[in-house]
Amino acid sequence: QVQLVESGGGLVQPGGSLKLSCAASGVTFSTRTMSWYRQVPGKERELVATITSSGITTYADSVKGRFTISRDNVANTVYLQMNNLNAEDTAVYYCRVQTLYREYWGQGTQVTVSS
Secondary structure (H helix, E strand, O other): OOEEEEEOOEEEOOOOOEEEEEEEEOOOHHHOOEEEEEEOOOOOOEEEEEEOOOOOEEEOOOOOOOEEEEEEOOOOEEEEEEOOOOHHHOEEEEEEEEOOOOEEEOOOEEEEEOO
């Protein structure tokens, strides 16, 4: 059974940093593209960043230059380093993996940027 467990969210001041983690199990992690999404109440879930099995990364325009996605294929974990955070980054952050049959999501971790 595939499980994704996010952690690392919290309250941070504008300009601050957070590092999110997503630990995966039940999936051949090293062969899978992993993604981070975020969602604000009343809005659609938004793709934030993606990293392929070979380490190619893509980012939403709104986070380019501030966020970095990375992966550890030994620890089966994908990370999202978030720097220079602002209020518009406040959201629940989810990680996602697509397998041959379906997609899986974690439970989400809340990030709140506020002074």
